[in-house]
Amino acid sequence: MARIALDAMGGDFAPQATVAGALLALAELDPALSIQLVGRTAVVEAQLRSLLESGEFRAADAHRDRLSIIEAPDVIEMSEKPGAAVRGKPNSSMVLGLRLQTEGKSDAFVSAGSTGAQMAASLMVLRLHAGLKRPAIVTLFPSGRRPVAVLDSGANVDCSAEELVQFARLGATYAECMLGRENPTVGLLSIGEEPEKGNAVTKEAHQLLLRAGLNFVGNVEGRDLPAGGTDAHALDVVVCDGFVGNVILKFYEGVAPLMIETLRKAGVDAIQLQAGLKHLDYSEHGGAPLLGVKGVSIIAHGKSSPRAVKNAIKVAYQAVTSGMNDQIGQRLVLATESAA
Amino acid sequence: MARIALDAMGGDFAPQATVAGALLALAELDPALSIQLVGRTAVVEAQLRSLLESGEFRAADAHRDRLSIIEAPDVIEMSEKPGAAVRGKPNSSMVLGLRLQTEGKSDAFVSAGSTGAQMAASLMVLRLHAGLKRPAIVTLFPSGRRPVAVLDSGANVDCSAEELVQFARLGATYAECMLGRENPTVGLLSIGEEPEKGNAVTKEAHQLLLRAGLNFVGNVEGRDLPAGGTDAHALDVVVCDGFVGNVILKFYEGVAPLMIETLRKAGVDAIQLQAGLKHLDYSEHGGAPLLGVKGVSIIAHGKSSPRAVKNAIKVAYQAVTSGMNDQIGQRLVLATESAA
Numbered sequence: 001m002a003r004i005a006l007d008a009m010g011g012d013f014a015p016q017a018t019v020a021g022a023l024l025a026l027a028e029l030d031p032a033l034s035i036q037l038v039g040r041t042a043v044v045e046a047q048l049r050s051l052l053e054s055g056e057f058r059a060a061d062a063h064r065d066r067l068s069i070i071e072a073p074d075v076i077e078m079s080e081k082p083g084a085a086v087r088g089k090p091n092s093s094m095v096l097g098l099r100l101q102t103e104g105k106s107d108a109f110v111s112a113g114s115t116g117a118q119m120a121a122s123l124m125v126l127r128l129h130a131g132l133k134r135p136a137i138v139t140l141f142p143s144g145r146r147p148v149a150v151l152d153s154g155a156n157v158d159c160s161a162e163e164l165v166q167f168a169r170l171g172a173t174y175a176e177c178m179l180g181r182e183n184p185t186v187g188l189l190s191i192g193e194e195p196e197k198g199n200a201v202t203k204e205a206h207q208l209l210l211r212a213g214l215n216f217v218g219n220v221e222g223r224d225l226p227a228g229g230t231d232a233h234a235l236d237v238v239v240c241d242g243f244v245g246n247v248i249l250k251f252y253e254g255v256a257p258l259m260i261e262t263l264r265k266a267g268v269d270a271i272q273l274q275a276g277l278k279h280l281d282y283s284e285h286g287g288a289p290l291l292g293v294k295g296v297s298i299i300a301h302g303k304s305s306p307r308a309v310k311n312a313i314k315v316a317y318q319a320v321t322s323g324m325n326d327q328i329g330q331r332l333v334l335a336t337e338s339a340a
Numbered sequence: 341m342a343r344i345a346l347d348a349m350g351g352d353f354a355p356q357a358t359v360a361g362a363l364l365a366l367a368e369l370d371p372a373l374s375i376q377l378v379g380r381t382a383v384v385e386a387q388l389r390s391l392l393e394s395g396e397f398r399a400a401d402a403h404r405d406r407l408s409i410i411e412a413p414d415v416i417e418m419s420e421k422p423g424a425a426v427r428g429k430p431n432s433s434m435v436l437g438l439r440l441q442t443e444g445k446s447d448a449f450v451s452a453g454s455t456g457a458q459m460a461a462s463l464m465v466l467r468l469h470a471g472l473k474r475p476a477i478v479t480l481f482p483s484g485r486r487p488v489a490v491l492d493s494g495a496n497v498d499c500s501a502e503e504l505v506q507f508a509r510l511g512a513t514y515a516e517c518m519l520g521r522e523n524p525t526v527g528l529l530s531i532g533e534e535p536e537k538g539n540a541v542t543k544e545a546h547q548l549l550l551r552a553g554l555n556f557v558g559n560v561e562g563r564d565l566p567a568g569g570t571d572a573h574a575l576d577v578v579v580c581d582g583f584v585g586n587v588i589l590k591f592y593e594g595v596a597p598l599m600i601e602t603l604r605k606a607g608v609d610a611i612q613l614q615a616g617l618k619h620l621d622y623s624e625h626g627g628a629p630l631l632g633v634k635g636v637s638i639i640a641h642g643k644s645s646p647r648a649v650k651n652a653i654k655v656a657y658q659a660v661t662s663g664m665n666d667q668i669g670q671r672l673v674l675a676t677e678s679a680a
Contacts (some may be wrong), residue, residue, distance in 0.1 A: 144598045154531060157539035191494060191586040199497035199583045222590030226598040243539045244584055246531040248591055250562030255592070258484045258566040259599045259617070266616030268608055276606030277599070 001032045002320040004313055005097040005106040008039030008047075009075040010113025011309075012302050015039060015047045018112065021309020023051060025317075026063035028310065033317050034066040036106055038097040041071045072096040075113075078302065082116030086124060094118060098125040101295040108296035108316035110287060112304040118297060119155055119290060126295035129329050131336045134159070135292035136167045136242070137299060138174050139249055145228030149175050149237045150189075153288065154246035161204035164188070164239050165212050170291040171237035172214055173331050177324035178289075178315070184236035185229075187220035189244060193230075195219065201241070209239075213338065222248070286311025289319055296325055341372045342660040344653055345437040345446040348379030348387075349415040350453025351649075352642050355379060355387040358452065361649020363391060366403035368650065373657050374406040376446055378437040381411045412436040415453075418642065422456030426464060434458060438465040441635040448636035448656035450627060452644040458637060459495055459630060466635035469669050471676045474499070475632035476507045476582070477639060478514050479589055485568030489515050489577045490529075493628065494586035501544035504528070504579050505552050510631040511577035512554055513671050517664035518629075518655070524576035525569075527560035529584060533570075535559065541581070549579075553678065562588070626651025629659060636665055 004025075008018045022035045037044050048067075051057040072093040076085045086095060094113055098121050100106035111118050119135065128135060136152035151171045156163065168186045175184035188206055190198035195206045197219060209216040217233040225248070229235040240248075260273050286308060287298035296319045300312035319325065344365075348358045362375045377384050391397040392404075414432040416425045426435060434453055438461050440446035451458050459475065468475060476492035491511045496503065508526045515524035528546055530538035535546045537559060549556040557573040565588070569575040580588075600613050626648060627638035636659045640652035659665065 144601060157531070189587060191497070191583055191590075199581075202583075222587040222592075223594030225591055226594040240587075241539075243531055243542075244587055247529060247562040247580075247584055248588060250531075251565055251588055251591065252562075252595070254563030254566040255595050256599070259596070261484060263603075263608075263613065263616040266612065268603075268612055268616055272606065272608055273603065276603040276608055 001034070002108065002317050003034050003036060003106045004316045004320075005036040005038050005070070005100050005109045006309070006313065007093045007097050007109070007111035007113050008037040008044045009072070009093045010111040011300065011304050013304065014112065015043055017304055017306050018309055019044060019047045020051055020057065020306035021304070021313065022067065023057050023060040023063070024306055024310035025313040026066050027060055029314055029317060034068070035313065036068050036070050036100065038070045038072050038093045039075070040073060041069050044069050070096065070100065076117045078114050080114065080117065082114060082120040085114070085117050086120040094121045095125060098122060098295070098297065101126060107320040108298065110298045110300060110309070110312045110316050112300035112302055112309060112312070115154065115299050118299055122290050122293045122295070122297040126293040126297065128292055129294055129332050131332050132166055132292045133163050134166070135290050136170055137288050138171055138291055139245075139288045141225055141252065143226055143228030145234050147179070148225060148228055148235045149179065150225070150245055150249070151237070151239060151291065152242035152245050153249045154242050155290065156242035158243070159201065159241045161201050161208055164201065164205040164241070165208045168209060168212060168214055168216070168237065168239045169331055169335055170328060171239060173328045174289065174291060174324065175236040177322040177327055178318050179236065181236045183215050185217045185233050186214050186237045186239060187217050187224065187233070187235050189222070189238050189240035190219040191221065193219050193221070205239070213335070286315045289315065291328065294325065294329070296320060341374070342448065342657050343374050343376060343446045344656045344660070345376040345378050345410070345440045345449045346649070346653065347433045347437050347449070347451035347453050348377040348384045349412070349433045350451040351640065351644050353644065354452065355383055357644055357646050358649050359384060359387045360391055360397065360646035361644070361653065362407060363397050363400040363403070364646055364650035365653040366406050367400055369654055369657060374408070375653065376408050376410050376440065378410045378412050378433045379415070380413060381409050384409050410436065410440065416457045418454050420454065420457065422454060422460040425454070425457050426460040434461045435465060438462060438635070438637065441466060447660040448638065450638045450640060450649070450652045450656050452640035452642055452649060452652070455494065455639055458639055462630050462633045462635070462637040466633040466637060468632055469634055469672050471672050472506055472632045473503050474506070475630050476510055477628050478511055478631055479585070479628045481565055481592065483566055483568030485574050487519070488565060488568055488575045489519065490565070490585055490589070491577070491579060491631065492582035492585050493589045494582050495630065496582040498583070499541065499581045501541050501548055504541065504545040504581070505548045508549060508552060508554055508556070508577065508579045509671055509675060510668060511579060513668045514629065514631060514664065515576040517662040517667055518658050519576065521576045523555050525557045525573050526554050526577045526579060527557050527564065527573070527575050529562075529578050529580035530559040531561065533559050533561070545579070553675070626655045629655065631668065634665065634669070636660060
């Protein structure tokens with residue numbers, strides 16, 4: 001059983017996209033999954049009614065009993081300063097949705113609302129595993145081979161070498177639990193394969209990663225991400241500073257539309273293009289877990305469609321059923337003990 | 341008139357690709373252009389003879405008088421440490437090719453050899469303009485609008501805010517002289533539009549750029565690069581640390597093959613794909629100038645084809661005829677005076 005709390009008010013297309021995404025999830029995913037829609041009850045109920053009455057979602061009525069509504073009178077807007085908003089709105093859908101986990105009433109939280117607020121609220125409510133300095137957002141990059149887990153993709157800037165090593169541990173556990181990768185390979189994003197290439201933090205992190213007890217395959221370069229690896233290794237996890245990670249994530253998001261537009265102008269059939277590039281589409285991959293907090297907090301894109309919300313719920317479901325969070329806690333304890 | 345020295349020995353496919361590229365340049369570019377092939381005379385002559393005898397280049401014989409060979413007995417290999425190689429091989433094609441400029445015998449230098457060695461040799465032989473701390477490599481990124489000049493794309497890691505501002509000045513002059521952009525827009529690569537978003541250096545650079553006397557349009561994000569701008573501004577120049585710049589440059593290089601392969605598998609015609617994505621192809625855009633040195637030094641990709649070498653020579657020719665180098669010197673003097 002997995003109880004997923006969904007921030008019904010979060011995201012550019014909420015509550016339509018969030019409630020519709022929840023209905024898709026109930027219809028398509030495991031029957032052991034239940035969803036808690038967190039938000040303004042009247043708004044959520046009206047949206048739910050409207051969707052259930054529409055042709056597309058009428059069949060979802062059969063799953064109505066796996067859906068509950070949790071009242072949260074406040075909403076954190078995208079424009080608000082994360083820290084202040086989280087402290088000032090304890091009854092927001094963001095904070096209350098996360099609080100359900102510490103109260104034992106829920107197993108995971110999903111939001112397409114402000115990423116900064118979700119991070120701040122997750123840190124405040126769920127707190128970090130012992131020994132961790134910072135959480136990290138992990139994003140799956142579609143590649144020519146298997147998808148590559150990239151972290152940090154935006155939770156942190158100006159990371160230390162020790163933090164990059166912690167991201168590597170978090171990413172390796174994620175790759176095992178969520179992607180089923182055995183003994184996952186970990187690469188360090190830099191500007192050359194050689195250990196002495198890179199900025200000061202990267203060079204230091206390289207040395208620390210050599211003795212971190214992970215399957216570290218050395219430095220990798222920008223081109224190895226879309227390729228999914230080097231000639232020598234397929235890549236499961238790539239570690240970088242959240243500044244670099246966020247720049248390339250957004251860059252990647254922007255490249256596919258450019259390619260599609262360019263090829264469309266060159267006369268390639270638009271439908272064939274969309275179909276061909278489907279597996280490079282972010283909404284297919286769903287949400288990005290915030291790793292390191294004692295609980296499950298899944299960050300969905302602000303522009304999430306119902307399908308993207310459904311996929312983020314699926315990610316939350318996998319995180320719960322794989323026991324990823326406990327695994328992370330155990331691995332961190334082991335790493336701390338072996339270092340001591 | 342422009343006299344371009346070409347490192348005939350530099351690059352993965354030298355001397356075949358370099359000599360062939362020189363012949364293409366002579367045939368296709370301005371008749372006022374002459375080329376100095378710098379390398380081992382016997383090797384270069386044999387290559388030249390073989391190409392001129394082949395069907396493809398037979399017509400190039402007519403341009404033979406615009407081609408000279410400058411003997412350089414040594415070659416710096418890709419695997420050598422840049423600084424040591426440059427100091428230890430004063431008679432390498434790299435060092436002698438650059439030296440022609442300080443001797444008044446040449447106007448520009450082009451190489452597809454080791455980028456690190458070319459940087460080290462350019463700094464040693466040509467030296468930096470007064471007031472500059474570091475040179476920067478500028479790369480043209482194909483975009484949905486006009487190409488965007490991105491710098492630094494790999495010459496520097498761990499840049500200071502002041503260095504980023506100098507890159508902005510160099511990039512703006514490049515965009516005016518080489519791309520014909522009037523009052524070019526300059527964006528600062530970060531992870532959010534707001535001035536307070538980004539790492540410490542980026543936040544500081546944002547404040548300095550506001551009063552640098554440039555057409556600074558604020559922070560831009562990864563997605564604005566392939567888009568060629570934001571809703572508010574088309575982008576001419578984007579400034580970033582060389583670590584980030586190099587990661588996204590190589591990432592970009594890797595994405596196009598992934599897209600092509602993905603679409604080919606989905607049944608899109610391969611020839612249509614290649615034709616459609618031609619303007620996103622790096623070899624169409626040629627070499628990347630090393631900005632900031634007192635002279636012209638154009639860095640071509642190690643894997644340069646004859647066509648890519650020809651395009652790098654074209655970039656060198658534009659740099660010479662536009663007087664970019666003098667412009668950079670004058671702007672830096674003006675900036676220093678206005679700051680004083």
